[in-house]
Amino acid sequence: MTLINKYNKPVPRYTSYPTVPYWDVQAPVQDQWLGSLNTRLAETRDVSLYIHLPFCEELCTYCGCNKRITKRHEVEAPYIDAVLAEWAIYVRSLHLRPRLKELHLGGGTPTFFSPAELGRLIDGILKDADVADDHSFGFEAHPNSTTPEHLQSLADRGFNRVSIGVQDFNPEIMRLINRRQTAEEVERTVEAARKIGYKSINFDVIYGLPRQTQNDIVRSVVKIQEMRPERIAFYGYAHVPWVSPGQRAYDENDLPKGDKKWQLYATGRDLLESSGYEDIGLDHFSLPEDDLARAAANGRLHRNFMGYTTANTPVTLALGCSSIGDSWDTFVQNEKKVEAYTQAVIGEGRLPLVKGHKLSSEDQIVRRHILNLMCKGYTEWYAEEQRCEALGRAVEHWNDMAADGIITRSPYRVEVTAHGKPFLRNICLPLDDYYWARQPSAKTFSQSI
Numbered sequence: 001m002t003l004i005n006k007y008n009k010p011v012p013r014y015t016s017y018p019t020v021p022y023w024d025v026q027a028p029v030q031d032q033w034l035g036s037l038n039t040r041l042a043e044t045r046d047v048s049l050y051i052h053l054p055f056c057e058e059l060c061t062y063c064g065c066n067k068r069i070t071k072r073h074e075v076e077a078p079y080i081d082a083v084l085a086e087w088a089i090y091v092r093s094l095h096l097r098p099r100l101k102e103l104h105l106g107g108g109t110p111t112f113f114s115p116a117e118l119g120r121l122i123d124g125i126l127k128d129a130d131v132a133d134d135h136s137f138g139f140e141a142h143p144n145s146t147t148p149e150h151l152q153s154l155a156d157r158g159f160n161r162v163s164i165g166v167q168d169f170n171p172e173i174m175r176l177i178n179r180r181q182t183a184e185e186v187e188r189t190v191e192a193a194r195k196i197g198y199k200s201i202n203f204d205v206i207y208g209l210p211r212q213t214q215n216d217i218v219r220s221v222v223k224i225q226e227m228r229p230e231r232i233a234f235y236g237y238a239h240v241p242w243v244s245p246g247q248r249a250y251d252e253n254d255l256p257k258g259d260k261k262w263q264l265y266a267t268g269r270d271l272l273e274s275s276g277y278e279d280i281g282l283d284h285f286s287l288p289e290d291d292l293a294r295a296a297a298n299g300r301l302h303r304n305f306m307g308y309t310t311a312n313t314p315v316t317l318a319l320g321c322s323s324i325g326d327s328w329d330t331f332v333q334n335e336k337k338v339e340a341y342t343q344a345v346i347g348e349g350r351l352p353l354v355k356g357h358k359l360s361s362e363d364q365i366v367r368r369h370i371l372n373l374m375c376k377g378y379t380e381w382y383a384e385e386q387r388c389e390a391l392g393r394a395v396e397h398w399n400d401m402a403a404d405g406i407i408t409r410s411p412y413r414v415e416v417t418a419h420g421k422p423f424l425r426n427i428c429l430p431l432d433d434y435y436w437a438r439q440p441s442a443k444t445f446s447q448s449i
Contacts, residue, residue: 003404003423004262010445011425012432013282014374015305016324016331017367019445022434023357028330030351032358034093036327037315041096046132046313048102049125050306051083052320054338055112057145061250062167062177062209064238066322066336067108076117079338083319084124086345086352090317091128099130102311103159105139111146115153122157131158136291136311138163138200143185148192155196162193163202163233169223170216173209176250183223190227200290201229207264208237210254214267221271230290233307234268235283236261238446262449265422281374282424284308301375308375321352329364332356362388362433370428378415390431397430423448 012019028036041047054068055075068075103125110118138161139154151162168174169183193201205220224232237255256264269279277285278293281301286293295301295310302312305324316326321341324333333355335341344352359367365388372379381387402409406420407427416427425448429435 002259003406003419004259004449006404007406007423007426008258008262008447008449009426011429011448012435012445014370014425014428015303015307016326017370017432018357018359018363018434019432020324020333020355021445022438023331023333023355027353027356028332028358030353033325033327033330033332033351033353033356036330037090037317037325038093038095040315040327040329041094041098044314045096045099045130046101046311047098047315047317048104048304048306048309048311048313049098049100049129050104050106050316050318050320050323051121051125052106052108052318052323052334053079053110053113054108054321055079056107056109057112058178058180060167060177060179062179062206062237065106065108068338073112073114075338076113078342079320080113080117080121080124082342082345083121085349086319087125087128089345089349089351097128097130098315098317099132100126100137101132101135101313102306102309103135103137104306106306107140109142109145110139111142111150115147115149118150119153119157122154126157136161136309138202140165141189142181143189144181146189148196151189151192151196151198155198160198161200161202162189162198163204163231164189164229166203166220166223167206168209168212168216169220170212173212173216176210176254186223187227190229200231200292202231202233203227203229204233204235205268206235206237207268208256208261210250212256212264214263217264217268218271221268221275224272225275228287230287231292232272232277232285233283234265234272234285236265236447236449258449265449269422279421281308281377282421296375299376303371303374329359330356331359362390366390366431366433369431373414373416373428374424377421378413380413382412390433393436394430398427401427 056067056069057071059069137159141162141164167179272285278288280286280293280296291310300312302309304316314328318325321334321338322336332353335352335354341352344350369379398414401407406423408415
């Protein structure tokens with residue numbers, strides 16, 4: 001049996017632990033959440049801020065994000081009003097003025113919003129927060145709708161990173177997934193961002209798309225070599241049509257699976273590494289001079305709901321529908337539907353919390369081990385405070401993985417090998433008490449490859 005056949009199964013991505021399907025049925029109430037935030041902020045004022053902007057003009061059928069499809073731009077101002085109303089609740093409730101280490105605009109399509117509305121949003125945030133000297137402010141850019149005015153408006157407010165949704169450079173694949181953009185539009189966005197002074201550009205590239213071949217991966221890397229973005233997020237396509245019905249738009253027989261999908265990944269990885277990019281963790285590659293690679297080398301890399309980040313903050317404040325906040329020992333998630341979200345923050349003047357989880361002491365130890373594996377490539381438990389019951393089960397699974405060569409083992413340490421990096425999710429899985437106690441259905445998580 002090959003490693004792909006053995007380990008390619010539905011596994012959590014571990015942007016959190018516990019993972020969202022296993023969170024408590026009852027969300028923490030507002031006072032509990034704010035109390036946890038204030039306790040954590042008493043230790044440090046540094047926070048990460050995520051803002052979810054859900055609107056898109058067209059449906060990209062591969063997408064599994066929470067989005068609202070509309071061409072009615074009159075929705076912009078009311079939604080920004082709601083986000084600022086939510087922010088105002090936090091400002092009134094926090095005991096200390098937050099200092100922003102990280103700010104990220106996600107979606108949806110953030111550049112669905114006009115430069116003026118985005119400027120109004122960020123101005124409304126920054127008047128009630130300080131900005132760290134080493135801050136990282138970024139946004140997700142659709143080349144088809146991102147203008148120089150968008151880039152300049154956000155740069156004027158401290159934005160220094162942009163993540164461009166490339167996906168693939170084959171026009172036929174882009175047509176299949178209903179992603180309307182050209183290579184020329186990507187190039188124009190990169191050129192405009194560099195001219196304005198953005199210091200870090202990321203490309204999101206997906207392997208495993210319908211009818212995608214190794215030649216398509218080679219074509220994408222050639223384009224990457226030409227434009228030289230500082231970072232690459234090389235994601236495996238997650239086929240979850242039970243979550244995103246738009247993915248039923250193409251025949252599943254068109255999707256590369258198993259060894260074929262693995263070869264797409266391996267081809268891309270090898271070409272990126274030969275082009276000077278470093279494999280810094282699950283799905284992510286970076287030029288050695290970029291902050292992300294430096295953070296990985298210095299042990300400062302962190303992972304949260306925004307993915308890999310250099311901002312190792314214990315607090316993530318999250319605004320907008322479906323967004324997820326984190327105070328290390330508590331998670332909360334907002335209402336997913338725009339109408340319910342708006343009614344909560346404007347109609348009722350409360351935080352729109354609908355889901356969450358209070359982490360036990362065991363949860364917090366397991367979470368730290370998973371973050372160590374994901375961000376540092378190893379974890380260890382020499383000290384008593386690093387030990388937990390989950391390690392007893394994990395060690396049995398890890399012994400088998402060590403025999404497969406994807407990790408190395410010593411009595412109180414596990415380290416991921418070069419062969420093991422693509423299987424990081426699998427290596428974390430033995431620690432997951434919730435997964436083993438409540439075996440998920442095949443439709444809970446995406447395949448690991």
